[in-house]
Amino acid sequence: MHEAIVAQNIVDTAVAQAPKKGGKVTRVVISCGQINALNDEAIKFGFEMASAGTICQGAKLKIKHIPLKAVCKNCHKKFDFDLYNPKCSKCGKSDFSLGDDAPLLLEEIEFEEQQ
Numbered sequence: 001m002h003e004a005i006v007a008q009n010i011v012d013t014a015v016a017q018a019p020k021k022g023g024k025v026t027r028v029v030i031s032c033g034q035i036n037a038l039n040d041e042a043i044k045f046g047f048e049m050a051s052a053g054t055i056c057q058g059a060k061l062k063i064k065h066i067p068l069k070a071v072c073k074n075c076h077k078k079f080d081f082d083l084y085n086p087k088c089s090k091c092g093k094s095d096f097s098l099g100d101d102a103p104l105l106l107e108e109i110e111f112e113e114q115q
């Protein structure tokens with residue numbers, strides 16, 4: 001399961017980056033593209049499992065889905081590619097070229113403020 005590995009990597013990274021031993025993680029933000037998209041439910045479940053007993057336990061996990069850009073070959077409009085409706089948003093043709101899919105990124109780890 002792809003998501004379980006990703007979740008484990010997030011927890012490992014957070015633990016390695018913790019400014020202080022025992023400092024809690026409050027929030028983690030990740031982003032992914034459309035083709036290698038993460039399943040929200042699976043990643044949240046995986047994160048819960050992987051974070052149990054670590055400084056990440058109870059942290060909020062936010063997943064940003066970055067749209068894939070496409071350019072229509074007919075009318076040259078740029079639009080966000082929708083896997084469920086792969087058509088130009090202006091002229092409705094399916095003849096377009098796709099941009100690069102966004103990579104899977106760990107964008108932000110928020111640690112609890114320490115006194």
Ligand SMILES: [Zn+2]
Nearest residue numbers: 072075088091
């Ligand atoms: Zn078009």
